[in-house]
Amino acid sequence: MNSMGAPVRHVVGHGAVVPVLSDEEAPRLRLEFLDGLRGLAALYVVEYHISQFAPSPHASPWRHAQQLYWHFFCYGHQAVVVFIVLSGYVLMLPVARTQDGHMPKGVWDYFKRRARRILPPYYAALSFSILLLALYPSLQHPALVSPWGVALPPFVPLGTLTHILLIHNLTPHGYKIDPPMWSVALEWQIYFLFPFLFLPLWRRFGLLGPVVGASVLSLGILHQGLFPVYAWTAPWMLVAFTLGMAGAAVNFWEADPFCRSLRDKLPWYRLGFISLLLVPIAHFLTDHRFFRSARDGDWLTNILMALAAMCFIVGSTRFLQKEHRLNRLFRWLDAPPTVKLGTFSYSLYLVHYPILGALFWGYFGLSHSQRAAWIVVFCSVPVIVGVAYLFHLVFERPFMPTHLRKGQARSLEKMATSTDAATPAPHEPALHVPPKQES
Template sequence: MKQLTTTSTDERIRLHFLDGIRGLAALYVVFCHILPHQGENLPLWISLPTKLLRYGSFSVAIFIVLSGYCLMLPVTRSQTGYIPGNLFNYFKKRARRIIPPFYAAIIFCCVLALIILTLERFTTFQWREVQYDWFSPYFSFLDVILHFLIIHNLLPGSDVYIMNIPLWSVALEWQIYFLFPLVFLPVLRRWGLLSVIAIAFLIGLTPHYLFNNYMDPSRPWFVGSFTIGMAAAEIAFSQQPQLIKLNKSLPWGKLAAIFASVAIITEWKKLGVDAWIFETFASIAAACLIIYCTKIVIERKTPPLIMRLFEHPIAIALSTFSYSLYLTHGPVETLINHWLVTLNMSPVMFAVTLYLLSVGISLIFAYLFYLAFERPFMSGFLKKRKVKDAIS
């Protein structure tokens, strides 16, 4: 993800915090997907901190907002309303960035499933489904085809996600890549930001309200979150007088905290609020936070604690292979959980071991996966980014 943009004085800056946010959000998803398996009857020192791991969908909202922000930056900088270059190069870059690792993850799941099914056929081994498994070997040939076509999220129900559940958001983002230049930018040039956001939410919420929650498992309303990210880029860098005034007049850091609090409150299931509402609040909070951090960078102010966290070398290093981590952690965590269940450990020992092994092995496997299937297809700029450089 290229972090270069320009100020009004054409001074080049680097928005390192964007990478840190992405890396930490990916790690948070890993922890969130361990939570359902940690067990019960745990002491407070385990159960209390892990209550913070219930907002996994907020991380997806952050990913989508970041995507909208980063793709909109060159458009905003050009001040033409068009993507620099041509559409062919745009789609080529997007495809090289997202598809090869995605296909490699699908093949990895197929190989894993073949091994498990072979063991079931020729040995006494039996795969026992566990609630909240993020991977299952019992997917069909149709599931594989739909994943390769990157349309598996368009079908009703959740069975189509059993291959590797986290992959649903990759399909959604891929589809948004088409909406961005073909729908959102023309609407932006003709009618402005508010119209773009309104049309995006109309697209995203139509299946929910008109087709009986048809695509709810794949959260199509995140299409609206993408345009919220676009709006953040416009507010942060546009030279339009009304957007400059908006940028300077609002307390973006405080707004980020307020919208994040509202998202957390409305997520409380006893309130019965639709998921798109609290996930949209989370998206707005992420956009406000990004604008706030961008202003700090541009104005060369002393970064606050949260921004220093985003710019920490470990957070930057995580971002280097965060996409691979997101693609592969589901099967890794599922295998570790299935193995640990057979060891008859105490609840505390099981939970501690589960977190340590799941996070550690997920990170190691994801980094190796990144080296093999993600980094070779990156642009020259991204290839230069290495984990060891970030840490050092």
């Protein structure tokens, strides 16, 4: 590659193109911490939405604890950023480990696998939400003003059609029916930009090409430029995705001395920690009207969070590449319950909001107490996780790659032959990185 990270082919023998290989990284890497990170991000989103249903803490005897809870879980949008960064990272992994920087099995195979992995659970969750709204009329006519109101009215023909087409985030119906689904539509649209825009930019201009291109497209053209979109579309998430791509290239693209230099010389954990500290500062500036509205400042906090997530992932992967002993944080992220949560985080993300609404308004109809209804919802996290897991078994697991359905016990030799092992969905485990190809 050139100094900016553009791919450079190394020709050996009879025209065979091979990347520069490192003996240090020849052993197989296990990246279970990505599953743990994904699972915790999904659980954080659940807690964030629970906090939105909480009554005013001013008259509550537990107001200080409630305020602390709300302040800790008020960054739900940042957890979505982590999902997007993980999406860019895991989809870039197989590309970064090829000889020529192209998709191992081609674009058509890539789209088939993405559709099989993402669409069946999505349409099942959409049907589940519509059925729940139809069976519980109180969900359509809530007695209190609450965050649930953004999902209403649910049965608008155009809104349902845009959800079916996965373009609802580009319309006024972005939060209808099941509000968290806006980000699924965004990820689906990113899937088309990845092979046709971001990868060509990376091959032509190097490591920063996709990041700059995504910044111009999302912040310059879509957010404030020629074709402004609705605020909830969050077009700057394209930048978060390309930062994830850059992270995978830094970790695994061996043909580029620029990537190897960044990988070995930058203090990734320190950079990630600084970026993370800047998130609440930017949030403070947003709240105090340094921007025209809070939504206008979201791009800054989200990109800072994306930088923090990317730096953490790169630093952690490098930590494993150097075969260091697992520290306490890794043991926590690698813990079987945390990894297991990551395996069905997509289902948890899809179905938790309608379940929250049904529990809250169902109990409110019995008690007529917002506080009592919120306490029920607050204590119902195990129920929500359990229902999401059952949903995963029925509607998600059958469509996962075989090695993920069979669990981690599959042999390394069989795993090494599967391209899918390194190309999971954004909410899908990325447990193993295939060994490098030898020339």
